[in-house]
Amino acid sequence: MSPTRTPLDDLRREIDQIDDALHDLLMRRAALVERIGAAKGSPGQAVYLRPGREASILRRLMARHTGSFPAQAVVRIWREMISAFTRMQGPFAIAVYAPEDKRGFWDVARDHYGSSVPMSAVNTPAAALRAVSDGTATVGVVPYPAEDDKDPWWRFLVSADANRPRVVARLPFGGRGNARGENRDALAIAVAAHEPTGDDRTLLSIEIGGALSRGRLKDMLEACGLPPVNFCTWHAGGHATDHGGGGPSIHLVEIADFVDPADPRLTTLVERSGDIPVRVNTVGGYAVPLNLA
Numbered sequence: 001m002s003p004t005r006t007p008l009d010d011l012r013r014e015i016d017q018i019d020d021a022l023h024d025l026l027m028r029r030a031a032l033v034e035r036i037g038a039a040k041g042s043p044g045q046a047v048y049l050r051p052g053r054e055a056s057i058l059r060r061l062m063a064r065h066t067g068s069f070p071a072q073a074v075v076r077i078w079r080e081m082i083s084a085f086t087r088m089q090g091p092f093a094i095a096v097y098a099p100e101d102k103r104g105f106w107d108v109a110r111d112h113y114g115s116s117v118p119m120s121a122v123n124t125p126a127a128a129l130r131a132v133s134d135g136t137a138t139v140g141v142v143p144y145p146a147e148d149d150k151d152p153w154w155r156f157l158v159s160a161d162a163n164r165p166r167v168v169a170r171l172p173f174g175g176r177g178n179a180r181g182e183n184r185d186a187l188a189i190a191v192a193a194h195e196p197t198g199d200d201r202t203l204l205s206i207e208i209g210g211a212l213s214r215g216r217l218k219d220m221l222e223a224c225g226l227p228p229v230n231f232c233t234w235h236a237g238g239h240a241t242d243h244g245g246g247g248p249s250i251h252l253v254e255i256a257d258f259v260d261p262a263d264p265r266l267t268t269l270v271e272r273s274g275d276i277p278v279r280v281n282t283v284g285g286y287a288v289p290l291n292l293a
């Protein structure tokens with residue numbers, strides 16, 4: 001006697017078909033990623049990581065997303081997929097600033113880079129940067145800079161070297177979800193290109209060898225078409241201040257635009273500083289995260 005098929009059985013059969021179709025598409029996507037990985041070549045360097053492209057993929061999907069399935073869940077699924085696809089192309093490991101009392105960064109890093117990528121916790125942001133510099137990690141996850149950081153990690157990224165690690169993403173990209181810990185964002189650091197996505201922020205390091213107030217610097221940036229949205233200052237003496245106007249200082253300035261290292265606005269900024277020695281470098285940047293309700 002064959003059991004009677006209920007409407008629920010029919011719906012579940014349809015779900016099985018959809019799962020097969022999704023799985024087939026995943027395997028098809030993997031075959032394409034293998035071809036992309038082969039076309040990129042040189043697996044020794046982290047050139048296979050394209051954070052801007054990853055952001056654009058998710059923005060495009062969010063723009064077409066409708067229905068009752070939570071947008072945050074779509075992002076989480078794609079982040080898990082994209083990280084696994086990235087790992088297929090070359091070595092991929094994450095070093096996260098996650099001391100025992102600050103587990104929130106571990107959670108946002110795991111949400112972004114997935115559950116299968118090797119991930120290690122380190123006790124200082126500088127250790128995360130070191131792991132990227134010495135190649136033991138592909139990506140370092142460190143706290144988003146704050147004005148009162150006593151020994152800001154970002155000063156280690158101030159360099160004109162094209163192969164230096166730089167900021168490549170801001171986390172979380174698609175909402176904090178159930179991440180533990182304090183509500184502070186993180187930045188991802190890697191030796192990967194900062195590429196324009198149409199909605200970007202750039203971090204500039206501005207080394208100033210003389211007296212130039214933060215107010216003047218802000219005016220100069222605005223006059224050069226570089227709208228600053230965030231400032232942190234570090235004095236070589238070892239202390240961060242609110243309004244450095246005195247001796248040599250390094251500012252980390254976030255610009256509400258994509259700025260390439262060869263952008264003419266940077267040359268204009270140096271020219272406008274007159275007699276005061278000013279050195280400007282890009283410290284990378286990020287695609288503005290999704291604003292998920």
Ligand SMILES: C=C(O[C@@H]1C=C(C(=O)O)C=C[C@H]1O)C(=O)O
Pocket residue numbers: 033036048049050051053054057081082083085086089
């Ligand atoms: C597949 C690529 O490599 C990586 C994986 C991506 C993906 O799975 O879509 C996107 C960007 C890269 O970080 C690519 O560069 O297109």
